[in-house]
Amino acid sequence: MRVALLLRGVNVGGVSVRSADLRAVLEEAGLGEVRTVLASGNALVTATDAPAAAEAAERGLEARYGRRIRVLGLPTADLQRIVDAYPHAEDDAHTPYVVLELEPGVARELAALEAGDGEAIAAGAGVVYWSNPKGTTLTSPFAKALEHTAKDRVTTRNLRTLRKVLAAA
Structure with missing residues (x-):
C-alpha cells in the first residue's frame, strides 16, 4: 500500500532535511518506491504497515541526523479521508x-x-x-x-x- 510519511519539525527552526537525503534515508531503511513531496518533510513510500514504515523512517533519520525526528505514517486512503x-x-x-x-x-x-x-x-x-x-x-x-x-x-x-x-x- 502507499503510505504517506509526514516528518515533524523539519526545514523549520534550523533542522534541515533535504529531499534527496530524505529519499536516501527512506530507501536505506528498506522502504519501497520512495517519493518526496515538496521540501517540507513529506514522503510517499510503499509498505505493508504504516506505523512500521514510520518507525523505520524515524530510526533511519536518527542514525543520519543524530536526533529524533518524529514521523507519522498514514495509508494514503486514511489521509484522503482526513482531507475530505x-x-x-x-x-x-x-x-x-x-x-x-x-x-x-x-x-x-x-x-x-x-x-x-x-x-x-x-x-x-x-x-x-x-x-x-x-x-x-x-x-x-x-x-x-x-x-x-x-x-x-x-x-x-x-x-x-x-x-x-x-x-x-
Whole structure:
C-alpha cells in the first residue's frame, strides 16, 4: 500500500532535511518506491504497515541526523479521508490546516481549546481541523496554545500540502 510519511519539525527552526537525503534515508531503511513531496518533510513510500514504515523512517533519520525526528505514517486512503473531512470554508483570507496527532488523545485535548477571533477549530479522528486568518499562523490564540500544549506531540500541515501529497501518490 502507499503510505504517506509526514516528518515533524523539519526545514523549520534550523533542522534541515533535504529531499534527496530524505529519499536516501527512506530507501536505506528498506522502504519501497520512495517519493518526496515538496521540501517540507513529506514522503510517499510503499509498505505493508504504516506505523512500521514510520518507525523505520524515524530510526533511519536518527542514525543520519543524530536526533529524533518524529514521523507519522498514514495509508494514503486514511489521509484522503482526513482531507475530505475538512469542515471549514476555504477562502483567500484564511489558511486551512490539519493538526495530526503523534500521540493518542492529543487531538481531543486541542479540540477543547478556545479559538480566537476569526479562527475555527473542529475535532476529527486523530486530527484537529484549524482555519486561521492569514498572517496569524504563529500568533493566533490557538497557535500559541498549540505550541504550549502539544508542540512535540503533533505535526501540522497546510491542507493544500496534504492535497499535493495525495496527488503525488
